[in-house]
Amino acid sequence: xxxxxxxxxxxxxxxxxxxxxxxDELDARIQVLEEELAAxxxxxxxxxxxxxNVRRRAEQDVEKAHKFALEKFASDLLxxxxxxxxxxxxxxxxxxxxxxxxxxxxxxxxxxxDTLKRHQLEAIDPHGVPFNPEHHQAMAxxxxxHVEPNxxxxxxxxxxxxNGRLLRPAMVVVSKAPSEAPPSIDEQA
Numbered sequence: 001x002x003x004x005x006x007x008x009x010x011x012x013x014x015x016x017x018x019x020x021x022x023x024d025e026l027d028a029r030i031q032v033l034e035e036e037l038a039a040x041x042x043x044x045x046x047x048x049x050x051x052x053n054v055r056r057r058a059e060q061d062v063e064k065a066h067k068f069a070l071e072k073f074a075s076d077l078l079x080x081x082x083x084x085x086x087x088x089x090x091x092x093x094x095x096x097x098x099x100x101x102x103x104x105x106x107x108x109x110x111x112x113x114d115t116l117k118r119h120q121l122e123a124i125d126p127h128g129v130p131f132n133p134e135h136h137q138a139m140a141x142x143x144x145x146h147v148e149p150n151x152x153x154x155x156x157x158x159x160x161x162x163n164g165r166l167l168r169p170a171m172v173v174v175s176k177a178p179s180e181a182p183p184s185i186d187e188q189a
């Protein structure tokens with residue numbers, strides 16, 4: 001009977017130790033699962049953010065493609081506009097023999113300008129404004145006392161913007177300050 005009592009007192013200790021060990025193992029397993037869950041949730045958030053970024057970039061690319069789809073076509077039309085403008089500059093409005101041709105060129109040029117404007121193509125005609133290297137291409141420098149230095153004196157060819165983006169820079173002559181006369185021989189002595 002003493003063995004039975006001894007065995008009965010040891011049994012609760014063994015059961016308690018087993019429950020404690022099982023509880024510790026269960027706590028460790030729960031902690032591992034919680035860490036895995038947190039890592040999976042973090043990965044899911046990152047993948048969702050990446051997907052959103054890809055979707056936004058794709059939308060921007062499609063928007064740019066729509067916005068600038070006419071770029072090559074518009075570039076090909078600009079020499080036609082230049083030729084019509086040059087033809088009008090070189091023809092005299094007073095010459096009766098070409099009056100009908102000139103009127104036809106003016107109407108054609110107006111129609112072409114209206115069409116280009118409808119498709120967000122705008123001309124850059126910078127005569128008299130300060131030189132802007134982002135929109136102008138300097139073809140020459142010329143001394144001038146009539147305008148501020150670094151101003152556009154003459155426009156050889158208009159520039160164009162398509163939806164606010166430079167399609168072709170304006171070719172211009174830029175003013176510079178007059179240079180001083182070289183010193184004479186007497187002044188050097």
